[in-house]
Amino acid sequence: MDQAPTRFRIVPDDYHVPYAGTAADGRKFFLSDELFSRDSSYVGLFLWKADGTFDEVKVDKVTRPAGLPPGQAASANADKLVAARLAELGKYVLEPIDVEPFTKEIDNITFGWEVSQYEGEYSIHIEPGDFIAYYEPWDGLGYDT
Template sequence: MADEAPTGGTPTRFTIRPDDYHVPYAGTAQDGRKFFLSDELFAYDGRAWVGLFLWKPDGVFDEVRVSRIARGVGVPPGQATPGNGDGTLQAHLALLGAYTLEPITVQPFTETVDGAEFGWKVNHCDGMYTINIEPGDFICYYEPWDGYEYDT
């Protein structure tokens, strides 16, 4: 994509593609904003959230909305799994109005909410950039930033 980082450079945009694994909800909301929604966000201290990440139609970060939920019983501390939100995920989906599931190209960002860092964090290690979801760090995108593959 035109606004993505040149090969080897700091990523300024990346693509999130909906799938049947960790990215069931990514696309465009009725109001034109881009969104990513997950009920698998967790901290290693046992806290868990449903998180709705929103970007303006041009992919610039707009806001984060989170709701605390119960973490799955017996789930190892570093493993992502849907939390027990008793309809919280559906309530966040309802905020989107009529939405379309589709690939979105957006800016990475982080914002602290409820004492935890939320967003898509750019990391650099051993000469390689990655973009990881926070909290939980269970999705990791890498070059070419097209969203076709990610590590978990």
Template sequence: MTAGPPTRIAIDHDDHHAEHVGRTADGRQFFLTTPFEPAGDDDEGQEFVALFLFEGSGRFLEARIDALGPRARLDQVAARATYEGRLASLGDVTFTRIEVEPFSVDRFGTTFGLIPEPPEDDGDDWWVILEPGDYMAFCPPWDSGEYDT
């Protein structure tokens, strides 16, 4: 069991949810991803494009988030263009492992970020969950760079 939430977590570049993580030419770290709110009983869910920026040291700087609309009516062409536009806005990048601090921001009535969650039971570990959508979950050791989906 870990004593508390991490101050930094590692995310290794891969061909899945961490395809676009790395460093910009000026040394900042970035994570470009597609969070979502699943459809529920009372709503259609939402799709987003999120670009999270961090200092070279891993301290959170800012979140640039685009709301793409309801999941059921998502315009795939427009969504891809938004995503590619965010990636292009970074200029020259290197896709590589990042080590960043957990954070959260509220936009569009939704909480986004790498959010620490305390243990549910004695003997359990802290987790850091990518929200919304809970599609990447990190657990100790925090420097492993691996995640569960």
């Protein structure tokens, strides 16, 4: 592929992508409580307009679970916060979504889906934490962790 991808698919699963789909207002969403930087964990709600273009990010800093090795993703055990963010979506549907990659800086931390290239191969990985990476054909059916 000679050009960076402009769209990719996120498919909900039982591993790192439990919450992806369409909100009651038609926006596409991805919600994770596994986002992390060196010392912090985050619950992040990524939102795209109905056409898959970036809309907004809602981020909450939470306590990183004790004893978790640096560089390892894990649930932040923020079930009430996750439930509150899901409630904001109204009646949502978990389903594959086709969206554009984006990044946004919040408090000097990059959040979003970042496009990168290594040895001529493009990938799209989640930030912060880089624990999900999608590759061509961008169908969302498999990702590296």
